[in-house]
Amino acid sequence: MDVVSTPAEMSAWTAARRASGDTMGFVPTMGALHAGHLSLIASSRAAHSATAVSIFVNPTQFDHADDFAHYPRTLERDLDACARAGVDAVFIPDAGAMYPEGSTTTIDPGPIGSILEGAHRPGHFAGVATIVVKLLNIVDPDAAHFGAKDYQQVAVIRRVATDLDIPSRIVAHPTVRESDGLAMSSRNVRLAPADRTAATVIHRALTASARAHRADPGDLAAARRAALGVLGAEARADVDYLAFMAPDLSRESRDGDPDTVALVAARFGDVRLIDNLALSEWNGD
Ligand code: AMP
Secondary structure, three states, X not given: OEEEOOHHHHHHHHHHHHHOOOOEEEEEEOOOOOHHHHHHHHHHHHHOOEEEEEEOOOHHXXXXXXXXXXXXXXXXXXXXXXXXXXXXXXXXXXXXXXOXXXXXXXXXXXXXXXXXXXXXXXXXXXXXXXXXXXXXXXXXXXXXXXXXXXXXXXXXXXXXXXXXXXXXXXXXEOOOEOOOOOEOOHHHHHOOHHHHHHOOHHHHHHHHHHHHHHHOOOOHHHHHHHHHHHHHOOOOOEEXXXXXXXXXXXXXXXXXXXXXXXXXXXXXXXXXXXXXXXXXXXXXX
16 A cells, blocks of 8 residues: 655555546545445445545644544554555645645535525535545546535535536545444544443434335425424534435425435534434334
């Protein structure tokens, strides 16, 4: 496995692999790798003959300095996990390499970046859009692989890639969960034990709304009540939003829409978690 730290080396790596006939998959991450990241790596490896992973805790997408400072950093373990997962190259730039002195350009994804997460985390999606475009320009993969756990992030990146004529395909993969339903996240390790237990409420609320939606797809208010009932019973959860949206996030879902995605953000102590569920794709009890 090659480990490269400058954009020039990374671009040269891709060019060399492409010249020898490889197709390139790319998995951008902020490290603290878990089974969710590894599933993206496995998907990329199944689809391409070469896979690159980036590990970069991007300062510009954090709206709180505290969250950035406390974000878990486990580089040695991550490199080990990448090697064992069969990754071909890991790109680990430092902030100075990605944002050299004098750089001022940012990408504003427009309205899709200012709702939901964007409303609660001002500037977050400009930070995400800018770093992802930079990474795609540097790595130049045939496809970049993302997790549906960060549902709005995928929607924003698709929008930006389309609008800016970025040739890489943007591919989304299902959320990997702990056995109790909690979506895997690098932030889960920061949960206090009681909050880790309480955090299962997010998935329980989402499945409760899916169950209600299955019973009557024409009554979104009932799906909302079902989710709120579950969330309201957990005192440790501080809910930022519960939203029922059209799959492309262009508008709120309406009664009887064939497809609705439910999205939740909630805080447990100082750890903020997000999750979502496509209601009609839910195949639980
Ligand atoms: P992060 O390191 O949190 O920025 O995430 C890097 C990539 O992994 C993003 O595309 C995330 O959506 C994806 N990811 C994070 N958690 C999960 C999960 N539980 N299941 C699948 N993909 C995930």
